[in-house]
Amino acid sequence: xxxxxxxxxxxxxxxxxxxxxxxxxxxxxxxxxxxxxxxxxxxxxxxxxxxxxxxxxxxxxxxxxxxxxxxxxxxxxxxxxxxxxxxxxxxxxxxxxxxxxxxxxxxxxxxxxxxxxxxxxxxxxxxxxxxxxxxxxxxxxxxxxxxxxxxxxxxxxxxxxxxxxxxxxxxxxxxxxxxxxxxxxxxxxxxxxxxxxxxxxxxxxxxxxxxxxxxxxxxxxxxxxxxxxxxxxxxxxxxxxxxxxxxxxxxxxxxxxxxxxxxxxxxxxxxxxxxxxxxxxxxxxxxxxxxxxxxxxxxxxxxxxxxxxxxxxxxxxxxxxxxxxxxxxxxxxxxxxxxxxxxxxxxxxxxxxxxxxxxxxxxxxxxxxxxxxxxxxxxxxxxxxxxxxxxxxxxxxxxxxxxxxxxxxxxxxxxxxxxxxxxxxxxxxxxxxxxx
Amino acid sequence: xxxxxxxxxxxxxxxxxxxxxxxxxxxxxxxxxxxxxxxxxxxxxxxxxxxxxxxxxxxxxxxxxxxxxxxxxxxxxxxxxxxxxxxxxxxxxxxxxxxxxxxxxxxxxxxxxxxxxxxxxxxxxxxxxxxxxxxxxxxxxxx
Numbered sequence: 001x002x003x004x005x006x007x008x009x010x011x012x013x014x015x016x017x018x019x020x021x022x023x024x025x026x027x028x029x030x031x032x033x034x035x036x037x038x039x040x041x042x043x044x045x046x047x048x049x050x051x052x053x054x055x056x057x058x059x060x061x062x063x064x065x066x067x068x069x070x071x072x073x074x075x076x077x078x079x080x081x082x083x084x085x086x087x088x089x090x091x092x093x094x095x096x097x098x099x100x101x102x103x104x105x106x107x108x109x110x111x112x113x114x115x116x117x118x119x120x121x122x123x124x125x126x127x128x129x130x131x132x133x134x135x136x137x138x139x140x141x142x143x144x145x146x147x148x149x150x151x152x153x154x155x156x157x158x159x160x161x162x163x164x165x166x167x168x169x170x171x172x173x174x175x176x177x178x179x180x181x182x183x184x185x186x187x188x189x190x191x192x193x194x195x196x197x198x199x200x201x202x203x204x205x206x207x208x209x210x211x212x213x214x215x216x217x218x219x220x221x222x223x224x225x226x227x228x229x230x231x232x233x234x235x236x237x238x239x240x241x242x243x244x245x246x247x248x249x250x251x252x253x254x255x256x257x258x259x260x261x262x263x264x265x266x267x268x269x270x271x272x273x274x275x276x277x278x279x280x281x282x283x284x285x286x287x288x289x290x291x292x293x294x295x296x297x298x299x300x301x302x303x304x305x306x307x308x309x310x311x312x313x314x315x316x317x318x319x320x321x322x323x324x325x326x327x328x329x330x331x332x333x334x335x336x337x338x339x340x341x342x343x344x345x346x347x348x349x350x351x352x353x354x355x356x357x358x359x360x361x362x363x364x365x366x367x368x369x370x371x372x373x374x375x376x377x378x379x380x381x382x383x384x385x386x387x388x389x390x391x392x393x394x395x396x397x398x399x400x401x402x403x404x405x406x407x408x409x410x411x412x413x414x415x416x417x418x419x420x421x422x423x424x425x426x427x428x429x430x431x432x433x434x435x436x
Numbered sequence: 437x438x439x440x441x442x443x444x445x446x447x448x449x450x451x452x453x454x455x456x457x458x459x460x461x462x463x464x465x466x467x468x469x470x471x472x473x474x475x476x477x478x479x480x481x482x483x484x485x486x487x488x489x490x491x492x493x494x495x496x497x498x499x500x501x502x503x504x505x506x507x508x509x510x511x512x513x514x515x516x517x518x519x520x521x522x523x524x525x526x527x528x529x530x531x532x533x534x535x536x537x538x539x540x541x542x543x544x545x546x547x548x549x550x551x552x553x554x555x556x557x558x559x560x561x562x563x564x565x566x567x568x569x570x571x572x573x574x575x576x577x578x579x
Contacts, residue, residue, distance in 0.1 A: 386443070
């Protein structure tokens with residue numbers, strides 16, 4: 001199998017040299033982090049006042065974890081480590097309770113991000129000769145722009161299609177002989193199920209590869225998608241706090257995602273004790289940025305569960321391979337690739353006065369796509385007697401939710417007392433989707 | 437000369453309407469007129485009863501979402517064109533009807549219809565000016 005590299009020297013660097021490089025970059029990152037009030041305080045408390053206090057990679061364990069809540073508390077400027085004049089882009093993502101988080105990028109930060117993505121793309125065998133159709137959401141969500149700039153850097157022909165409008169996607173794929181797409185696994189399944197109905201056949205397409213990310217899925221789903229389109233599908237991992245896509249990606253051997261360890265320090269910890277786990281053991285992924293100047297983040301608890309594959313990959317890359325994401329340590333839901341916390345939904349519902357105290361969140365499948373259904377009890381004192389008023393209420397709930405969680409839910413209104421009451425901890429989330 | 441309608445928010449669920457009606461029946465409340473405005477998952481039951489204040493209290497204390505709504509009851513000649521005559525007056529005066537429905541009983545040879553107007557006071561004013569008979573609360577209770 002032909003193996004392509006974007007930056008061969010660093011991709012096959014030997015482990016000892018990689019660790020040396022990591023230590024140098026970790027020191028730089030700590031120095032950079034100390035420019036922010038947040039880390040200055042936090043690091044001082046554990047005895048770190050300069051990069052010199054980091055003497056070995058093991059010293060990273062002295063640094064406390066950074067959580068999503070920390071990022072929220074720092075919103076909007078608390079983690080900015082450069083002058084705002086040097087910031088060329090920012091991405092926000094919704095926080096768990098309404099307050100967003102923000103990541104800034106300098107020109108150089110964006111450059112090294114797209115370099116990482118370019119590595120991922122070449123690792124799958126895609127080159128400048130390919131036509132890349134990006135079906136991920138553009139905008140504040142990092143999935144779209146992240147792959148976009150990486151693919152442009154590689155020199156592929158990029159079609160910035162964005163998500164949805166399946167017929168147009170297929171038409172673009174046919175007209176421009178798309179060879180590689182980037183989408184959520186559920187959207188790929190959806191396209192597969194609509195292909196013939198929309199008047200296309202596999203023969204119309206030149207598709208060879210798909211990059212699948214933004215939601216967890218199984219090996220069986222990968223196989224199903226590969227069979228459906230007669231393509232190779234590659235697993236992708238990233239999160240906005242760590243730039244976005246390009247943190248870890250599969251190579252042509254499809255046996256785990258190479259995590260770019262010259263750009264991130266990868267730890268797998270026991271989510272309960274915070275202790276480091278050995279290779280092969282499943283735990284929570286913790287990542288430290290090594291190259292980002294604008295928003296350095298130390299030991300970020302991703303809440304994603306995975307393990308590190310043992311041994312070397314046949315592609316000779318020395319960067320260790322992360323397994324599929326097997327779950328979460330929190331209650332985050334992934335709906336059509338978008339991250340949603342039940343607490344965000346609750347927060348929106350509870351600020352609408354016509355909404356009663358009880359609600360339920362249902363997740364179902366509508367074909368291959370996810371459907372979010374919110375069942376809400378209405379507050380009887382607010383009921384004036386009009387059907388119109390109830391319709392308006394329904395629209396209001398939908399609009400407010402859409403503004404906060406970015407997805408379109410359906411809303412069902414119920415009489416007070418109609419939804420089950422819970423003694424103790426209420427069960428409000430019912431995920432009825434078959435596992436992908 | 438407004439009269440009172442009770443609006444009840446009801447989920448589309450088997451037996452829900454029966455529960456409401458039997459509750460009223462048990463409490464000796466008589467339904468004079470009824471209509472249901474519905475969507476896929478819920479409906480609004482609209483009823484005119486002989487004792488509206490008492491009825492709404494009973495409904496609410498039994499956990500139902502209910503409220504009182506002002507409506508206007510009109511006597512209409514029970515012959516072809518009777519309703520059209522009234523609608524013509526309303527239309528010419530730009531009075532908007534949100535919904536309307538008929539009474540079960542008759543007070544005389546005339547039919548009784550109830551209307552929910554966007555602007556109830558102005559509607560009554562126009563109707564009176566045009567000598568249309570508006571039925572009051574007492575008459576409804578005695579029907």
